[in-house]
Amino acid sequence: MLKKLLLLSVVSFAALTKANAQSVSPDKDDDDDSTTTIAPDTTRKLKELQPIEVRAVRATQDAPFAKTDIKKADIAKQNLGQDLPMLLQFTPSAVTTSDAGAGVGYTGIRIRGTDPTRINVTFNGMPVNDPEEQGTYFVDIPDIASSTSSIQIQRGVGTSTNGAGAFGGTISISNLQQMDTAGIMYSSSFGSFNTFKNTFVAGTGMLKGGFQFDVRLSKISSDGYIQRSASDLKSMQFTAGWTPNAKTSFHFLFMPGTEKTGQAWNGVPQDSLKTNRTYNELGPRSDGSFYNNQTDNYLQNYYQLFADHQFSSSLTAHAGLFLTRGKGYYEEYKAGEYYADYGRPAMLRDTMQTDLIRRLWLDNYYYGGVFSLQYVKNKTQLALGGGWSQFDNLAYGTVIWAANGGFSDNYKWYQTDAQKNDLNIYAKAQHTIGKLTLFGDMQYRNVAYFMNGFRKNPDLRRSVNYDFYNPKAGISYLIKNEYSVRMRAYASGAIGNREPGRSAFEADAQHLPKPERLYDGEAGYEVSGQKYSAAANLYYMNYKDQLILTGQINDVGAYTPTNVAESYRAGIELMAGYDVTNWLRLHGNLTLSRNKISKFTEYVDNYDSTAQSAVQHSNTDIAFSPNVVGAITASFSPIHNNKHNLGIDITGKYVGKQYLDNSSNEYRRIDDYNYFNVLIRYSVKTRFCKEITASLALNNIFGNLYVNNGYTFSYIYGGTSTTQNYYYPQAGFNVLGGLTFKF
Known part of the structure; x- marks a missing residue:
């Protein structure tokens, strides 16, 4: 595709x-x-x-x-x-x-x-x-x-x-914008880990009758930094537009995509980081080798159709329909699997176990529509909108090979289905009185979700229905002076509600999860002039019944998220930029925060007992929530004229310490890390080509060996408590270079 x-x-x-x-x-x-x-x-x-x-x-x-x-x-x-x-x-x-x-x-x-x-x-x-x-x-x-x-x-x-x-x-x-005039663009790049991409873009510009067509094709491949993590990605986008008059337009978008990636989901065990940080444990076979097609394979096609009409200078309407078609599987080699786990009698063969290759499939349709009416006149903006969607998903698993036989061709050992309906409607209003702007927003959302079985619990049926009301309100105060300085202060409050994800419902009826609620307060100030800009934003996000992983196994034998009564995120976001000269600009951002769970109970598998061990925690950090995140860039433009442009960006990123779970256990953490990238970009306009651009990206120039994601689990066996951490190492110094031609 x-x-x-x-x-x-x-x-x-x-x-x-x-x-x-x-x-x-x-x-x-x-x-x-x-x-x-x-x-x-x-x-x-x-x-x-x-x-x-x-x-x-x-x-x-x-x-x-x-x-x-x-x-x-x-x-x-x-x-x-x-x-x-x-x-x-x-x-x-x-x-x-x-x-x-x-x-x-x-x-x-x-x-x-x-x-x-x-x-x-x-x-x-x-x-x-x-x-x-x-x-x-x-x-x-x-x-x-x-x-x-x-x-x-x-x-x-x-x-x-x-x-x-x-x-x-x-x-x-x-991603619906089309070319203003007819043109062609071709881009190609190559770099570390055999990363390679080709892109072709073409557009007609506006044709007679108000028609317009654009197409883009691309292919991206990479061996990946981690062993057997190669990617083969293909995509296309076709966009057709028709503007029969100045007040009406129609657009159609078709965007198919396919991917085949080597599975690197398990990460790297902590004890392998120093000796073999690209190690991939997935796909081991009984002979000690690794299966060479341990892959994820998926096709997803997007279809979107839009109609827009301007009734007057103040009133516009928009409507859209969409269909997203997804189908694919991940293939994996499993050693020593029990026949009984696949619905086959243990005595079907002389052995109770076998090596096998299986595929876990998803086959789904996601479709619906959206609409909006927008009124803008003088100092008032109003919007009424919403949408409806339905998701139909079929999940099943097949065995395509078994070392000891015992399965028919493409034997299917489970099949489940689910349907989810989502309806929402919202109204937004914004009105300016002098230097003051008032904002209000109310959304009603209904979610109906039906689940007919889970892979490991195929007879489990769940049906839930939620009504959510999500109000938002705020105020802004704007000042502009004669020196081209713009200053604005604002504050807002909002409530958000969210239904649990599918995995949380793999539980017994007495322990079904509750929906989450978030109370969010924001307040900020910004100022900008001809050579500088600065902003600060304070936030406090207070959660009720946030779902977190605690390690608890529920009554149907599944690890599922658990509601915790109280938790919050609070912080300040700072941003600034300054034009030192006409060829040098400095800019950056910094977030300082606290992210806490008031109290929760952690559960640890205890193989010396029939029950899990419980550990009480209070005032711990929310997992994957660093207290410090920042970035800074120096942008140089030594050459900048109508024909030649040379730009150099030197960018640094810092992420503070974060934890792999919610216990704030120092052994279960990701250390703080930083990296610096350099981007060099030169473009020239020629007679035969509108523009030729050469780019060179030097990523992680100091070769820092850092990880930015992971997970952890603990267990007790033989009276000893063991914790195992897995991490996702990122590449050291790597390079990408490319050429782009615009005609």
């Missing part, structure tokens, strides 16, 4: 860290919905209009929420093939990771310590998160950055949006 493009640019920290706790969105004064840069300097405007399909779900420029806006040029700046989360690694309060260690394949992002299952992701206002576990798997949409014209990251509850997971962070991606 064709696949998605690749301009997966690691958003130039030069733009990213300038990111203000607010920046960017529609400008309420001139109704052009243009956006500022992602820095606190909100006087600079993007040339392109913010697409209609994302206006309703994004926060406006003066909305009282913490946000970062990233424009297309910043996304493309470091686009050399890494996945989208890696392009956002220098944004405020963000921590990223890569299973394969090189930024290609399975990657993830946390915002303020919030994990991906609580971060809402949308494409053009359409929901993307997996409805069941609520995470977003960017590996299934390789090179989405090549299709992206802008991104808004909201930290905290943020404004109302579509889909699940808006519980501490949102990422709104717009």
Whole structure:
């Protein structure tokens, strides 16, 4: 299959860290919905209009929420093939990771310590998160950055949006923008670990009759840093637009993607980090070798259809339909499996066990629609919107080979299905009185979820229905003076609710999980002038019934998340930028925070007993929540004219100590780490080519051997307590270089 493009640019920290706790969105004064840069300097405007399909779900420029806006040029700046989360690694309060260690394949992002299952992701206002576990798997949409014209990251509850997971962070991606004029772009890059990508982009520009077509093709491959973690990713995006008149437009998007990645999910045992930090334990065979097709294989196709109409200068309407089709499996070699675990009689053969190869399948359809009405006049903005979706998922497992036989061809040993319906409607209002802007937002969301069995508990049936009310309100105060200095203060309060993920329901009826609730307070101040920008944002995120892993095995034999009554995140986010000269800019961000659980009970497997051992904890750190996260960049532009441009960015990232679980046990931690990257980018305009750009990314230039993710488990055996930690090491010094031609 064709696949998605690749301009997966690691958003130039030069733009990213300038990111203000607010920046960017529609400008309420001139109704052009243009956006500022992602820095606190909100006087600079993007040339392109913010697409209609994302206006309703994004926060406006003066909305009282913490946000970062990233424009297309910043996304493309470091686009050399890494996945989208890696392009956002220098944004405020963000921590990223890569299973394969090189930024290609399975990657993830946390915002303020919030994990991906609580971060809402949308494409053009359409929901993307997996409805069941609520995470977003960017590996299934390789090179989405090549299709992206802008991104808004909201930290905290943020404004109302579509889909699940808006519980501490949102990422709104717009990838529907088309070329203004006919053109072609070809990009190729190559680097460490045989990382290789090719991208082809072509567009017709506006044709007679108001038609417009764009296509992008890309292929990305990498051996990965970790053993047997290779990735083979393909993607395509086809976009068709029709604008029959100045007030009406239609768009269709088809975006298929396929991925095949070597499994590196288990990480590296702690005792192997010093001796063999690229070790991969997955796929061992009985003869001591490793299975060479221990892989994850998935196809995901996105279909989106949009209609927009402007009824008047003040009133616009937007409607969209979507279908996401997903199907795939992960294949694994399992040694010494019991026939009985696969529904086969133990005496079917002379032995009770066998080596086998199995595939665990997912086969799903996710479809629905969204709408919004937006009214903007004078000092008032109103929006009414919402959406409905249904997710149908079939999960099953097949055995495709067994050393000792006993299975028919593609023997299926389990099959379960699930359906989830999601309905939401919201209303937003923003009104300006003098220098004061008032904001209000109310969302109602209904979730109906039906689960017919789990792999290890196929007879377990669960049916739940939730009604959530998510209010938000805030105020902003704006001052502009005659010296082009812009100052703004704001404060807001918001409530977010979230249903548990699928795994939490693998429990007996008396111990089903409760939904989570988050009370979020934000307050900030920003100031910007012609040569400087600065911002500070205070936040307090108070959780009720947050779900965490405690190690407890429930009555159906599963490890599931457990509600804890009280926990919180509190911190301050600082951002600043300064133009030292016309060729040097310094900018950075720093987050200082406390992330605590009041009390909870940890459960440890005790093989000397019939029951787990319980350990009481109080005032401990929330797992994967460092108290310090910061980044800084020096951006040099020694050559900058109409024909030649040379830019050099030197960027550093620091992440403080964090814990692998919620116990604050010093033995179960990730040490603080830092790394520095250098990006060199030179472009020239020629007669035969609109622009030729050469890029060179020198990543982790000091070769720091750090880890940024992991997990831990403990057990008691023979009277001795043992803790085992697994980590995800990241690559040392590595290089990516590329060429881009625009015609």
